[in-house]
Structure formats: C-alpha cells, structure tokens
Amino acid sequence: MSIAALHSDSRTMTVPYRRLLIAGLSALTLIATAASGIASTPPPAGGQQDFDWEIGTWRSTVRVLAEPLSDSPDQWLQFAGTSTVKPLLDRRANTVELEVSGANGSIDALNLRLYEPQAKRWSLTFVNIRDGLLTPAVYGGFHNGAGEFFGDDQLGGHPIKVRFLISRPSPDEARFEQAFSPDGGTTWETNWLAVDRRTRR
Template identity: 80%
Template sequence: MRVLADPLSESPDEWLRFSGTSTVRPLADRRANVVELDVSGPDGRIEALNLRLYEPQAQRWSLTFVNLRDGLLTPAVYGGFRDGVGEFYGDDELGDRPIKVRFLVDQVSKDEARFEQAFSADGGTTWETNWVAVDRRIRR
C-alpha cells in the first residue's frame, strides 16, 4: 500500500509505503461487511476499519472509513460495481476546504484487487490519487 504524504498540496509527491493485512468479514447475509486494516512501514502504522453497507432501495453501496488513531468516521462514499469495477463518490473536507472523494475498486484477478482513492479540489474536474492498495487473497 502507498499513501500520498501531503495530498492536494504544492509540495512534490512523496509516497509513504506500508504493508500488512486487510481482513474482510461478511455481515448480515453478505449485505454488509467490515474490513480491518493493519499496515505498517518506515513512516508508521495505520489501523483502520471500513464499513461497507448495501442499500437495496438505492441499489448502491456505502463505504465508511475510520482511522482507529482518532476513532472518527469519515463521510461515506457511495456507488456500485459494473463489469468488475467499483466506483464510489462522496464529499469530504481536507483541512478546512471542501473536496470530492473518488474511490475505485478493480478486480485484477480472482485473488487480487486494487483499491485507489483520489481527491478533487475543483468539483471533480481533476483528480489526484492519494491512496493505492493491492490486496492479495491468502487461502487458508
């Protein structure tokens, strides 16, 4: 996993690298799941949860992230899957400025998925990727 150190800034791109595990637990007859993320690297550790809920009335998923360091839920991103690719969008803040958030999920293979998050400060006209993770399934 790699994370942009200072997203939407004028500073040069500095990527922080991490490795570890994502454990996905299905809930509510697979209409929801929770992801436990535990990664570390030279720049520290990230422990987080991601709650994913299916809304049948809207036929969409919501994804809500929480960094366990501060225990705060981020605003959800909403979307779904088409042809094996998930696209999710939402609104958030970076510091005190409003931003758009895009989260993409791409199934690379049966046992591998790529996750990418990007921020936009101009209403979605341009996007800056700031989080890239590749998960590989470990068969037990």
C-alpha cells in the same frame, strides 16, 4: 483509503481506504472517504453479493501520498500487512480490517460497508481507530466488475470531491485507488494506492 497530512479534517490512506490512522505517525492523519450528498452521481445498479469475492484474508501493500493537493513535492509512504474482510447480516454488510506498517509508522483501520437495497448502492464508511469516530461515507457500486464510489469532503478547510475505485486484475488480486478533486471533479489527484493478494478465504 488514503492518507492526508497535518489536518484533522484531511483524509488519506483508502482501501481504502478518510483519516484511517497512522499509529505513531503524528504528522499524518488517515482519510476515509467522503460524505453523502452526491447528486451529480446517479445511483448505480448493485447487489448485496457485490463484495462476496473479497471475503477472506489478503496480503496488502499500500502507497499513500503524504501531502495531497499541495504544492509540496510528491512524497509517497509505503506500508505492508494484512486486510481481512468479514461478512455481516447475510452479506448485506461487511467489514474490512486493515493492519499495515512501514518505515513511517503503521495504519490500523476499519471500513464498514452497508448495502442499501432501495437505492441499489453501497456506502463505505471508515473508522479512525485512534479516536473511534466514524467518518463520512462514499457511495456507489459495481459495473462490469469494477467499483466506483464518490463523495464530498473537506481538506484544509476547502471542499473537495472524493473518488474511490476498486478493480480486480485477477480473481486473487484487487486494487484500491483513492483520489481527490479540488475543482468539482474536473481534475483528480490520486493519493492512495493499495494492492491486495489473497492469502486464504
């Protein structure tokens, strides 16, 4: 997830999370991540149990870059709260409910993840709670315990690539990172960093 700013088409805030939503923060709009067409990224091997480890409630700390892909000095906004992951459809789908807040406002977001058995990949789609709209998904899966998801989007009217990464430093800790690329994936700028620590299953 990630948090872009001042643009209705911008995405920001990750676990991730595109336009996730900062309630009461009119200058910022959350970004979920990415659209479909990612021909340059081969579908990774995967399985419907890939997210089983995440089911439960987590304590989340989130850092969001206020103005991604801009000439403005880096300004990181900080939030803390909870992330709750619930299984659906025999764990072929799950939802993430993110509720965090900080000095700059709050983020209330929903992430819907669906497993595609034919393609052996997951799609991650974010919902802007403020307007109730689904955003384009990012696609990918897990290799050796690390998740990589890619997609296409726009920021400020310009096409960008979106990358979303998931890693697990320990069984009860998870890291989520979102980055944008304005040059087709040659260079990346991270704009969303979230660390979750398990509170209960």
